[in-house]
Amino acid sequence: MSIEKMEFVAMIGLMKYLDDTLQKCLECGNFHIEYASKVVSEPGQHFVPLQEENPYRSLLKKIVNIPIGDDFSFYEEEVGDVAELSMEQITDFVSRTSEEFRNLSIGISELENKITEREQALIQLKHLKGMDLDLGQLFKFSHMVVRFGKIPVESFDKLDYYDDKTFIFVPYDDDGVYKWGLYFAPKENVEEVDKIMKSLYFEKIWVPDFVGGTPESEADNLSAELDGLKHNLNELKEKRKELIELKGDMLNRMFCHIRFLHDRFSLRSYAAVFKGNFYLVGFIPKKNIQKFKESFAKVPYVSIIAKPAGEQEEIETPVKLKNNRFARPFSMFVEMYGLPRYNGFNPTTLVAITYTIMFGIMFGDLGQGLVVSLLGFLLYKKTGNALGAIMQRIGISSAVFGCVFGSVFGFEHVLDPVYRKIGLEHKPVEVMDNINLILVSAICIGVALIVVSILINIYVSLKHKDFTNAIFGNNGIAGLITFGSLLAGLAKLLLDGQNIFTAKYVIFLIVLPIIIMFFREPLGAAMHGEKYKLEGGIGDFIASNFFEVFEFMLGYATNTLSFVRIGGFVFSHAGMMSVVMLLADMAAKGASPIVIVLGNLFVIGMEGLIVGIQVLRLEFYEIFSRFYDGDGCAFDPVKINYTTSID
């Protein structure tokens, strides 16, 4: 609903208790740290940023670089008695274990290379099968050297350059990227030719120097050898698995311990120091401050000063959104756009309500809505993805509006008996018979949302004493009067045929607010008691404000009409489902249910996605743009990063 209230916390203590202090900050799980130098950089303040080499870095690097293989990855767990071990003991264990893994890894890597080499040779032999030559003879040359391999096609074109050199390349296959072939060079020039071919990215491929063998028979021999090598490789991999079982747990606990010490030490760089004292600053949610202070009871010589956040100018207060259970998953959309400022407005609840309602209207179908909701439930349960939780909510909304439109998986009259039972003659809204009603309703929803957005903007701007925006802007009081008066006048004219656009009405409710919007900046400056500085001359002022006000007026019209899409999608959904039903009717009797199931799945997938995106577009463009900047910074509490990446 709102933004979590924060406390700005400053801690001063003796250097020897800095690690204990950081430990408490980590344990609390709710401490957002900031560089203390940001607040003590004033002249005369002698605190300087703490710069040290992290002593745990090399050991951590050593641990994460152990070639354990893909069968194992580090994870967070309790370190247990590892915390009692000395650094020497840990280093010793890591070195020994690393050596063991390295030896296995070298063996594995050598075997893998041999296998790759032989597999390449097999490929080469496969290419050679297309060549009618006695390979045995090739290796019997006494004055000539033969090399097999492949050369990139680009390099092949360069071979003409070497016309004067004594070698010849014979291609016998082409896969589009490489020319496969062999080159012949006299023994006395082979070094020079090898150098040339290397410069052209010729990749030599090992071919067994069989005597008299045919490519086919040699391919069989190689396949047999490959089997043996693969067997050896599997044996080594098994040994590595056994080693992981034996030492993996201890290694992982050591990793967690050193990772913790490393990351905690890294946090020291946030501190500023002066004469054996440290200074740390950060933010903590107000509700946690008491517990946080109490946790320091056993850490001597550390003073904690807490004051409400927002008063300090040097550091921007981080933002943690506080939302109810229904709205919480929708914070994903808000964060996607950008967080509000600390003293700004949290729009999550508004998004949650409007998104759910608009999606429900645009995708109204009882059956499909329940399917979306069920899919969302499964997605959320399996992955914890917020999108799953959103799907649960909007699916139910779809189902509710499906009852209004009387649609269940595209069957438009299944619910008729239910309606009759509750005293209705037919479904509440027959989509295709109420085109005007639906379109006008869509516009009314748009108008309501725009007015709400403007009201929020007025409230937020007044809170920040931004009078230009709150009173004189297009999303302020002046804008609201213009927009409201225009709409009221038009509505009266269209619905009652009564023209209320009298001269007074037009002058005071439309023209005057437009003039106020035109002069919004000078008027805003006057409200603050400041003198407005005209930049670029009077002509520039008139031109730019004329176009801006013109754009505001155009914006009112286009933004309102933009909501017509809500109605458009109601028809689109009904239209698509009627096509599915038509196809089902045309299909053979047995195939009809299949067509209905596939059609429904298609509509849920495609239209569901499109409607989801369109509603998000309405939220971002037509609603957020009126009151929301999204330039706040996120509350990011300090924690240990149990991954193998090291900064």
Next chain:
Amino acid sequence: MINEYAKNASVVRARAIFGKRLKAENYSDLVTKKTVNEAAEYLKKNTHFGETLSNVDTAGIHRGHLESMLRRAYFDRYVKLCQFENIGREPFYNYLLIRFEIDELLKAILYLNSRHDDDYIESMDTYFIKQARFDMIALARSRNFEDMLKVIRHTPYYDALKKVKPEEDGTVNYTKCEVKLETYYTKWLLTTVEKNFSGRSGEALKKLINVQTDLTNIMNVYRMKKFFGADPETIQEYILPFRGRISKYRQSELFEAPTPEDFIRLLSDTIYGKQMGSLDENMDSEQFERDLIRLRCNLAKRSLMFSENAAVSLYSLMYLSEVEVNNVIYIIEGIRYKKSPKYIENLIVVH
């Protein structure tokens, strides 16, 4: 009418191709790779370069070969776009081929001057050898500037370079050759646009070319000031004789700036400086050049997003693709020479 629709399809296609560009997260992943082979494997499996690298054995690929494949991917993209609905039949679409030819000529001159003319063949890009208007193998065999001129005798480059006289030691003034070839290229672009495009398309293309010329000049003047302390006369001699959106007065002011810092200060008041935003008199030259590239990328991106003309879209897309290929090549070189991810990240321009 059909042709117009075909061009619209090309516009959409160009935008779709741009959508497949490498994103910031791809670059972040790439810079952390430990070897060139790992980087090649990543490119093959996770990016649009996968198509070009599909038959390549990344486990043993050489850095030079990989870079050449990436440049080939860039060229292939251009060829495919030109073949799409036959838009390549229009003369303007030859512009990239001319660009490639000029780049090869300049590379050959550089090797000639360095006395490593035998090495040129190794770095020569041969993927357009069949389309090139001169014999590229003969160019590689040239052992002096006269030989080179003979090879290009029947091309427009001959006229551009014929007046350049080699020095006594056989070398030629590279910068002069560059200015002459670039001048020919820019003139060709402007004339071709003038002849073949009218209205908004013509204006949009001219604007892109003008921005390109202005930014090239800005970069060259800055380098001349920063590294050679060049005076206004020398600068005048070595810049492209075109002006885009900078007035003559502002241009002379920039040339006459006594120091690179003054140059940046004056530049910050120009239309480009204002768009660069982050200009700082004390910024390092690499940062400055990156900011210029970023600015051109932003302008190209805008043209690609909003233009309805195939030529404008293709021209913008190919520039953005060029920057992308250069980024990947910087990363590969950084990995090869064991540079830190942070160092490499500072070399690239993500768009």
